[in-house]
Amino acid sequence: MKKPNPLLEDLNAILPAIAANASRAEQARTVPEENIALLKGIGLHRAFQPKAYGGLEISLPEFADCVAALAGACASTAWAFSLLCTHSHQMALFSKQLQDEVWGENADATASSSIAPFGKVEEVEGGVIFKGEMGWSSGSDHAEWAIVGCRRQNGEGGQDYCFAVLPRSDYEIRDDWFAAGMKGSGTKTLVIKDAFVPNHRIQKAKDMMEGKSAGFGLYPHSKVFYAPYRPYFASGFAAVSLGVAERMLQAYQEKTRNRVRAYTGVNVGTATPALMRLAESTHQVAAARAFLEKTWAEHAEHSALQQYPSRETLAFWRTNQAYAVKMCIAAVDRLFAAAGGTAWFESNEMQRLFRDAHMTGAHAYTDYDVCAQILGRELMGLEPDPSMV
Template sequence: MKRQNPLLEELKKVLPEIAKNADKTEDLRKVPDENIEILKKVGLHKAFLPKAYGGYEISLPEFGDCIAALAGACCSTAWAFSLLCTHNHQIAMFPKQLQDEVWKENPDAMASSSIAPFGKYEETDGGIIFNGDMKWSSGCDHAQWAIVGFLRDNAEGAKDYCFAVIPESDYRIEDDWYSMAMKGSGTKTLNIKNAFVPEHRIQKAKDMMEGKSAGYGLYPDSKLFYSPYRPYFASGFAAMALGTAERMLEVYKEVTSNRVRAYTGAKVHAAIPAILRTGESTHQILAARAFLEKTWEEHAVYAEAHRYPDRYTLAHWRTNQAYAVKMCIEAVDRMFNAIGANNWLLDKEAQRIFRDCHMCGAHAYTDYDVCAQIIGREVMGLEPDPSLL
């Protein structure tokens, strides 16, 4: 049974305003301040915020539907804001001391991230000294904190993949986001130099995947925080691909319905190729939504039961969303290839949707070449390949 989603109903009321700002968002190369304020008034930033700080703690299916709808209006805004939201889920796995630092005085505070473990560090009393030019920090212009990745030596002589949480006072944003797609996501670089990070702001990624982090069990009545961080962190990528594909279907129908062949005057919408493309794309997008909804609902059921997934289940969660993105991109390509040369012009919505949907499939987590290997090895009973994230 479909979950009720009052947050989605409130969000739908402001989507026309977000859509009007889509060109401005691309021109600014970041999400406009007014978009952030609109979405905060709706309360979307509270989706994964603990109730202890005034959050909603909505389920992943509810959140996925919201992000898909937002992406249909402006995918750049959805990309940045989705990550700002999902980072709350990750921060809730840190110690209470860190959570109080982030949210006690400002429950609207948000964090961007650069989680690839490229940061450099030195051990010091009570924590580490962190340095790095941390790239790909979407939405950082609107964040008060940053979650950054690094590899830390452990007592066994190996390295632990870790996250450090750093306040905005300890980094500088480098305005270097010039991209072909997702132009307005503001995915810039954080320049961090000699930032002291105390131990309570550091957690191991592995612990966050296995219910062993310092924040585990802080909210015993929660139906959200008994779950691994990574599927929630990555949930928006597939939701955005779905939202852009659903919007492309609407645009394609509208454009094609009014289109005539330039040299013959023939109407396009009743032609067999247009009908075939519409039909197959419709089925593919519906299949992607059904597949994602089933996967999201499974996430929610596990979280509500305070149950962590086994390796086989986690492999499916890890890879299902990438296959859904693949289907959405195929559907978008099928329609865009036949929508007409006029829609390559930069003032046309279709070309923006085409670019942004492809970007949804370019993230390391949605790389289907990687995901096909992960699920293939799991189904064949082989050990996981550590070179595959």
């Protein structure tokens, strides 16, 4: 039996208002300010913020339940806001100096990201000069900081994949988010022109996956920060997919229960095909939730016990979530295919759920073709392929 989740209870009280804004989010192509205010009002943005700055440090299972519930109301809001939350976990692994800069004067501050290493850096005394057009920064309209990726010379003839953290004053946001799915996530491009980033705001990605970053160990009594950054960073993707699929089950029942075929007058809701589709998708979504809950619980257990995950464990965590997303999309597709022509109207919630479901599987982290290769290599005892991250 699950323990009470007070944050989820608070979230449930504001979900009707967020759901009512779903169409407005799509039209604006960004999360409405009202949604951000509601979510910050219950403290969800503090989920993975260190308690030293007023954060909650809740467990990953508790957080994921909140994201799934939020996605049922508005997937775009859930996608963007969950990233604003999980980036706090990542920043808690940076130097204390960086954390003081981020949260010292504004404890409510959050960061968006664009972590693919597309940024260009020039080494200068004390840090780097960073420039680049960094795309796919969800929720950037509402963040005070940004985490961006680059490759930095390591002095050994090679390069290190690194993350740099920049304040909002160091970049512009290009309003170029015109997409078929997650329309309201505001996943825009950050334009950075010759911004100085000091060394204390830069970390190697490898160090953040191996417990070697500047901030690792700052919070010895925490149950969430003795962990690599990536499983927490990516946790929201599968949670959003799950929430969309669970809402699709409800929407299909609501639409089909009283649906009558125009030409024959037959009640679709009592027809065998509709019942079978609903049953199979219900089982599939329930299986996805159980699989994800087991995986999220393992994340939490490892961190609470201060047990760093093995390479094999990390491979399973990564690929488990991608497989669950695959199941959720299949469940959504099965129902949408039988929902009738009116489900395609822009005013119908089901077409938005269909589009958003597929977007959850389009992220590099949830690409199951990649994940199947990652896990297959691990199971066969082969070294990881560096081209698959």
